[in-house]
Amino acid sequence: MKILIVDDSPATLEIVRRALEKFGYRKLLIRKASSVKLALREIGNWRPDIVLTDWHMPDMSGLTLLQAIKKRQLNMTVAMITTVDEKDKINEALQAGARFVLSKPFSDQQLHDNLLPLVQGTEESEVILEQVEVNGQLALPKLGQLERLIHKQVDKGLVIQSIKPQDFDETKVPCVMAIYEDRNNQKVRAVALLDVYATCVLASSQQQIAPQEIHQAIHQHILSGDILESCKETLNATAFAFLDKRSRMSLRVKTVKFIGTPFKKLESMYQTPTDSRIDFSCQREGMALGKVLLVGF
16 A cells, blocks of 8 residues: 655654554555655656645645646545644535545544545455456346345345446445355355445444444444444345356355445446446435445356
8 A cells, every 4th residue: 555645844744654654554655745746746656545645835735736636537545634723624625525634733543543444455455356257147136135135134124225326436435345255166246335324224234333333434434343244244144145047056245345445446346237236225214325336247
């Protein structure tokens, strides 16, 4: 994972660098830039996964850098570490696409808490789909069949509804990706992409999740281990609906992972033809509507 730190203060650059190295992120590569001009050069040559930028700098602002990255449709996540603490300015940055705005001074733990959702699963996620090939024998369930199985095995109060095909945009990440595999040869046969709301809905259907955990997941995009594990249990309980047409055996859930940043193969899932996918919503009483994309291979 590659992180670019942009700040005209040498002290801040070093503070953030040391904090990042303390977190123990696997295969972490860090570069620093003291201006937006130098940052754009690094972005063009190095293609970082995450850019952490200050707001006020001599040549151009961090907001200008953020807007330039979005305009060029570069596949990277941007967040701000800045002295700016005015609510309207923070909202401006968030609306422009910043994933978070962390005001100085901050602790290492505050930086870690904000950054963790962006880095979880970044490297692993790109590898998961490398060997996927469309084979024409899809193992996707019918939506009605899936709902009946959910009502029987998990939660009678969970409502499933078909929705129009979703397009990829920045609201699709963070998300949770579930991989379904063939029981015999361990080949990937289906992928489920769940937004944070859907993950919380399915997790709450399996067991009681504390309201503060749900609030943290939805508003801070931090999914606890309990939420991920409960969601996986729900998906496992309904995996019987995914039937391999050749072997006549059901699939099983291989893994469930938190995805903090977009990558090309993730985006390509949303370009899957309608005859190879299912888009649906899930909802429980008192909870927001969640969206799911199922893609078969």
